[in-house]
Amino acid sequence: MGIYVKQAGLFSTIQDLGRTGFLDQGVVQSGAMDGIALRQANLVVGNQETEAGLEMTITGPTLLFTKPAIICVTGGGMTPFIAGKRKRVGSPLYVPEGGVVSFKSNQTGMRAYLAVAGGLSVPVVLQSKSTYTRGGMGGYASCALKQGDIVELQENDTILQSFNKKRESQQFNDWFIASTPVKKQTEVRVFPGPHLNWLTSESIASLFESPFTIGNQSDRMGYRLLPEQPLEFAETKQLLSEAVTLGAVQVPADGQPIILMADRQTVGGYPRVLQVAHVDIPVLAQLRPGQSFTFQQIDLEEADALFEAQERDMTQLKRAIKMKWRQLGEGG
Incomplete structure (x- = not known):
């Protein structure tokens, strides 16, 4: 067990960074619409940034976690709630067994991303877990999540144990990564x-x-x-x-x-x-x-320079998050 979908939301699909290397065979790439937000969410919970997460659109789902998990929600589209209590976007969040995660749409922003420490356990199709609904490929049953679906979780006990230990000893300092504000x-x-x-x-x-x-x-x-x-x-x-x-x-x-x-x-x-x-x-x-x-x-040169600067920022973020988890006792 892992995540039970109590309510589906408008359009929630499992996405990673896409199905690359098959365009010459007519295979659509898919992947997260906001790849930066998904990468950030994965890094915060200790995953590889290429891991799959949940892409949620305008109206988020209501999710029951059947076992404890560490999650992170990023993107400008919505705000997470755990057991009815508002939580911070971009922060590692503990969800206990039986915990319910819901979302409230923001006035700005279209999409939010949920990553779970360890990742989501769905089949890998052509080197990707991404959902392509039109082609019936990837994700959970190759379609958007619906009420009653159960998404299995992969394990990351190291992060979970470290998080729990610090919370119990009251040594855990709340931290988060800043999101880019969404403008109208x-x-x-x-x-x-x-x-x-x-x-x-x-x-x-x-x-x-x-x-x-x-x-x-x-x-x-x-x-x-x-x-x-x-x-x-x-x-x-x-x-x-x-x-x-x-x-x-x-x-x-x-x-x-x-x-x-x-x-x-x-x-x-x-x-x-x-x-x-x-x-x-x-x-x-x-x-x-x-x-x-x-x-x-x-011009093209400026576009390349902007991309290189963005990737440098992501590299720095990755290092900072790894240092934070080391400080919390994760040790990796």
Whole structure:
């Protein structure tokens, strides 16, 4: 036993960092929409950052833990409660046997992530535990969690014993990692895609001058954007389907852009006018339908530098958390 799902929430799936290495065979990558939040949650509970956790969307589930566990919740979408008591996001939290974890949606933020020390015990499919619901692959029964599901836990007794020992001796100091605040309106950094110049000069200018609203027909596959005015092409051209990437901004004939997200297809035939910098994919992942943002243009070199800086920050965070657990007696 491990986690019994008392209430399912809106859309909760098991995700890790994705099913990489199979795009050439037409296998969708999937993985966490906000990969930074999932990595942070795993690090806090002593897991490898690649371990699978629970991705929760807007409305979280109610979970009954049938055995003690250490958990961490990250992301801007919701606040955790244990036995009805509000808990801090980004902190290691003890859940006793029979403890109930629930969530309250925040006014901002779209998703939250729950990691459990030791990880979730579900089958590994093509080197990943990630759920791809459209393809019936991975996760728990290849679909979103529903009431009555039971997710088994992998063991991490070392972390649990260390945590319990410090709590009982009252030597445990509450600590947490800071989350990036989610704004109601923000900027998303992009660099030009291969077909940007297919648009009219007016449409190119509007890409960086006018806000875009995330449409209701948005999901893990892609965000459909509502511009103030549909984008227009300078002339009609035909494009053969070609490989697409996470964060590619495509423009179909109706002039309403689509940003490809975690469950994107492997190839596409729409012109790609922009590419979202990888560091801002988590920003998009936390924006809800109806929220607006603007594109900020940068170049590829700046996008690379931002990614390198982000990874340096993650490395420093990993070291700091390991030191904290050593101080608490984990010893690893």
